[in-house]
Amino acid sequence: MHYKELQDMYVEYADRHFTVLAFPCNQFGGQEPGDNTDVEQFAHSKGATFPMFSKVDVNDSNGNEDPVFTFLKQSGGGDIGWNFEKFLVGRDGQVVKRYASAVAPHDMVQDILEALEVKDE
Secondary structure: OOHHHHHHHHHHOHHHOOOOOEOOOOOOOOOOOOOHHHHHHHHHHOOOOOOEOOOOEOOOOOOOEOHHHHHHHOOOOOOOOOOOOEEEEOOOOOEEEEEOOOOOHHHHHHHHHHHHHOOOO
16 A cells, blocks of 8 residues: 555655655554565565665554654654554654555645755754
8 A cells, every 4th residue: 555656755755855764564454464574575566665664563562662653653643543654754853744544645745845845954
């Protein structure tokens, strides 16, 4: 879901210092079974070349929640609802906006362009 659109954005805006980072998670209906290699191979089969991290827990599961997601969720919205929930993070490292899983990447483009226009102070 969304691999092609995310890949297209990754390529389109790379020269403007935009990147896509993927954090696979198997906490949602077992959608990311297998080991890290299996998940990465699946993503590559869908055309994804953006960085793919090791599988993580994004919601607290006996204290196993990845600290990246603890930080991201502090921006509001509580637990991650489903795979492919997305966060736009600005140049300052702060969350600009959070998007539900169903939001297509192309619906994020205006927000991305605005975030890319922000100059470092």
